[in-house]
Amino acid sequence: MLYAIFCYNDERVIGSWSKEEDAACMVRLRNVQDGLTKAGKLGPVARLLPTTAATTLRKSAGESIVLDGPFAETKEQLLGFYVVDCADLDEVLAIARDLAVANPGTGSYEIRPMAIFDPGVPMPALDLDGPGMPGLNR
Amino acid sequence: MSDLAWIGATITAARPQAVGALLRYFRDLDTAEEAFQEASLRALKSWPRNGPPRDAAAWLILVGRNAGVDAVRRVSKLTALPEEETISDLDDVEAPLAERLDGSHYRDDVLRLMFICCHPDLPATQQVALALRIVSGLTVKQIAKAFLVGEAAMEQRITRAKARIGAGSIAFGAPDAVERTERLGAVAAMIYLIFNEGYSVSAAVEGDRAALCDEAIRLARLLLGLFTAEPEIMGLTALLVIQHSRSAARFDADGQVILLDDQDRSKWDRALIGEGLALIDKAMRHRRPGPYQIQAAIAALHARAATPAETDWAEIDALYAALERLQPSPVVTLNRAVAVSKVAGPEAALAMIEPLGERLEAYFHFHGARGAFLLQLGRKDEAREAFSQAISLANTAAEAAHIRQHLDRLMEG
Structure with a gap:
């Protein structure tokens, strides 16, 4: 079964990590991902830019409205997601736990089974070996 | 961690x-x-x-x-x-x-805290030092290091700045729309100052001062997160992240400045450029252009060009013309002249900046650009003179070294 794992955390805290801390975290996450890739369980992975770069289109009776910012203002923001192929919830939870260990501090992982998944055309990878997200940090 | x-x-x-x-x-x-x-x-x-x-x-x-x-x-x-x-x-x-x-206080609390650092009586460097101390929470030691001054001197500077802003002058009520806009403008300028403190620096001290660029970006994102629909704050944030995207390519191993044309563009940070482009797209939808948005759009045109030859100089010239109208300044005209030199040649560029001579007499970049135009026109003696003047006005060793390269080449030729 395919699941999405959505990663939530306070982006202001992430943005206050030092470059070294961010890079170290990315390395730890990469280790978890490598294991999943070898096991043939990992699909697309994304880290999102800050919610300040987000735009929301809201449907309304007439023309839809374009709003600046993320869909919902929350204490923890959607910062990234994984697509994994797992036998059951226990297996996904184990992966989420590994991700949680690799990631310091607070945060939440929402696990959602997928109804439809179309991998689409191959997309160019973005900065996979880059040092996390430089400039996000102090 | x-x-x-x-x-x-x-x-x-x-x-x-x-x-x-x-x-x-x-x-x-x-x-x-x-x-x-x-x-x-x-x-x-x-x-x-x-x-x-x-x-x-x-x-x-x-x-x-x-x-x-x-x-x-x-x-x-x-x-x-x-x-x-x-x-x-x-x-x-x-x-x-x-x-x-209550969430409604929160935005104005942060804005007020940033705004008190922008007191008009405080010189720019003190505004920056104060903001880094009060808003960012950097230690006096960290700030002193970034400003290349002693810790005691920085401590004194911050104490004096604090005394000067005195609590008496701070308005604690919720600001009205006009006040809020004024505060946002002052705070945006202060964040830009922090960034420039970090940006205009040689690689020798880059580690300490580049941190100021990161901090300015963090504050800009914080401000934009609070005031999500302000196109100028989007423009400011876009400008900072795009400028900063080039930080790994701006200096060579010896700490010498590498000009935009000569930078290894594969070292530019694509995530930051992506963020900047997204923010400009968002800002444009508001149809309320402002100086930060225009400067960000200029930076974006450089970021979009895969090679220097692909740079859209005509569009950059047009954007600088728009900036001149919004915010007339000899420095803007000087920047525009660089675009003009690419579009219409060095003679037109030189004609554009000659009238600025008096006002930019003490400005390093004026003499550097003038020297470059003269050199392109083959007027070597005048170019040499302009470059010499630039070196005497250089703010950092890297700036001076860069101009010296031109001079050395002139001597050889």
Whole structure:
């Protein structure tokens, strides 16, 4: 079964990590991902830019409205997601736990089974070996 | 990341909101800062033991508020002076926390905290130092290092700046729309100053000062997160992230400046460029152009060009013309002349900047650009003279070294 794992955390805290801390975290996450890739369980992975770069289109009776910012203002923001192929919830939870260990501090992982998944055309990878997200940090 | 490092990042992230709220309670910057300091110390003890609170900022505000009240009470006893105003404020402070943490205060609290650092009586460098201390929470030592001055001198500078802004002049009521716009403008300018402090620096001290660029970007994102529909704040943030995307390509191994044309564009940070382009797209939809948006759009045209030859200089010229209309300044015209030299040739560029000579007499970049145009026109003696003048006005060793390369080449030729 395919699941999405959505990663939530306070982006202001992430943005206050030092470059070294961010890079170290990315390395730890990469280790978890490598294991999943070898096991043939990992699909697309994304880290999102800050919610300040987000735009929301809201449907309304007439023309839809374009709003600046993320869909919902929350204490923890959607910062990234994984697509994994797992036998059951226990297996996904184990992966989420590994991700949680690799990631310091607070945060939440929402696990959602997928109804439809179309991998689409191959997309160019973005900065996979880059040092996390430089400039996000102090 | 250790527990302590994570707690440090959490406290840093919560600082502007927490100190801003404490400033509103106590109406005194020192009391607010001390209260926050105390709350942070208690967090370092309590959080590893009890786990992190769900809302770190609220925790720090509540604990800081109580600590601050205790401190003010102790002082009042010692001085035996019943400061009516303070006391009635304290009673007020005991009001239910829920109301106090109302989200509507939060945006204006952070804005106010940033705004008090922009006091018009303070010279630019003091505004920057103060903001780094109060809003960002950098230590005096860190700030002194970034400014290349001694710790004691920086301590004194910050103390003086604080005395100057004096609590008396701070408006604590919720600002109206006009006031809020004014504050946003002043704060945006201050964030830009912080960035430039970090940007205009040679690689030798890059580590310490480049941190200022990161900090400016963090503050810009924070401000934009609070005021999500302000196109100029989008423009400011876009400008900073795109400029910063080139940081790994701006200096060679010896710390010499590498000009845009000669930079290894594969070293540009694509994530930051992507963020900048997204923000410009968002800003444009508002159809309220402003200086930051135009400068960001110019930076974006450079970022979009895969090679220097692909740069859309005609569009850059047009954008500088728009900036000249919005914000006439000889420096803007000088920048425009560089675009003009690419589109219409060095003669047109030279004609454009000659009238600026008087006002930009003491400006390094004026003589550098003038020398470059003269050189392109084959007027070597005049070029040499202009370059020599530029070197005498260079702000950093890297700037001087860069011009010296031109001079050396002239000597050879």
